[in-house]
Amino acid sequence: MTPNFFLYLLTAAGVTYLIRMLPLVLVKKKIQNRFLLSFLYYIPYAVLSVMTIPAIFYATEHTLTAVAGFAVALLLAYRQKSLVTVAAFSCAAVLICELLL
Amino acid sequence: MQIQKNTFLKGIIDGIPICLGYLSVSFAFGIFSVESGLSILEAVLISMTNVTSAGQLAAVPIITGGGAFLELAATQLVINLRYALMSVSLSQKLHPNVRLFDRFIISFVNTDEVFAVASSNTGEVKRNYLYGLILTPYLGWASGTLLGAVAGNILPAIVISSLGVAIYAMFVAIVVPEAKKRSCTAMCVVFAIALSCVFKYTPLLCHIPQGFVIIICAVAASALFAAVMPIPQPESEDI
Structure with missing residues (x-):
């Protein structure tokens, strides 16, 4: 473990903690601004989407198997299955395709 | 008990x-x-x-x-x-x-x-x-x-x-049901993904570090849709 790792760890953990801690300690009033509320509503979905695509297509040995895993995830997520179910079947789809290739 | x-x-x-x-x-x-x-x-x-x-x-x-x-x-x-x-x-x-x-x-x-x-x-x-x-x-x-x-x-x-793929599949499982529920979320997500792909596959832009790409795409998509399609007030108070 390098000293650099600890600086990275401190940076990530510090920023994340401050974001959570400062409002809980300081803010007493409710946010009313509609734009800000909407922005904060969209952010998590936008972030997760950007992180997933196109990265998921490079997460396995072959792009084709990743496509299969992604398709299974999309289908099950659309049917409102739980996070664990979606993940498990997506992994299984990739494994089966990897074995077939 | x-x-x-x-x-x-x-x-x-x-x-x-x-x-x-x-x-x-x-x-x-x-x-x-x-x-x-x-x-x-x-x-x-x-x-x-x-x-x-x-x-x-x-x-x-x-x-x-x-x-x-x-x-x-x-x-x-x-x-x-x-x-x-x-x-x-x-x-x-x-x-x-x-x-x-x-x-x-x-x-x-x-x-x-x-x-x-x-x-x-x-x-x-x-x-x-x-x-x-x-x-x-x-x-x-x-x-x-x-x-x-x-x-x-x-x-x-x-x-x-x-x-x-597990962690990405979980992200899909978080995003898709919400996008299914609200068309504005679906549009925001598609827009963010399109931006993300532009950054990945365009010469020059593909050299921008991944961390910044996430910030740029997510903030641009969220700000645009917050301005154009703001979430109705009573719902957003529950977030």
Whole structure:
């Protein structure tokens, strides 16, 4: 473990903690601004989407198997299955395709 | 036996479903971390100090790639900004027996799910309940990472490769139901993905570090849709 790792760890953990801690300690009033509320509503979905695509297509040995895993995830997520179910079947789809290739 | 409301034990019990969910997500994170080149200890330390799935996943490539500290800090700021709103919201629900010192501790594990469960309580939430509610998910998050990191070191390559999609599949499982429910969310998501692909596959733009790409795409899409398609007020107060 390098000293650099600890600086990275401190940076990530510090920023994340401050974001959570400062409002809980300081803010007493409710946010009313509609734009800000909407922005904060969209952010998590936008972030997760950007992180997933196109990265998921490079997460396995072959792009084709990743496509299969992604398709299974999309289908099950659309049917409102739980996070664990979606993940498990997506992994299984990739494994089966990897074995077939 | 009826578990009394707002007690430490009730908090622990309410935290169990979150804990189980976290075990699998952090397991995937552990695998992802060692596959990216981090040690088992490093992966566990990240989970124990950050306690945030998307933020940690974005941090790992920046750390292993030797990215700039500013890139890491800015990425965490944007990805985790939603917690600020949750902390603001949670601050309105705290019982007077939650002291300033408790706020410093509770906010450390104020994740999406902990916040959701705390908010679902009717009336104010007391300090002992909150301590119970953050304990079980935190343990699940840390131990799941350890298990995943160890598994990543011993499982055969083809299995690891398959498990690599797990964390992304979970993200799909979070985004799709909400996009199905609200067309504005679906449009925002498609727009963000299109931007993300532009950055990935366009010459010159593809050299921009991943952390910045996440920030640029997510902020641009969210700001645009917040301006053009703001979320109706009564709903947004529940976030």
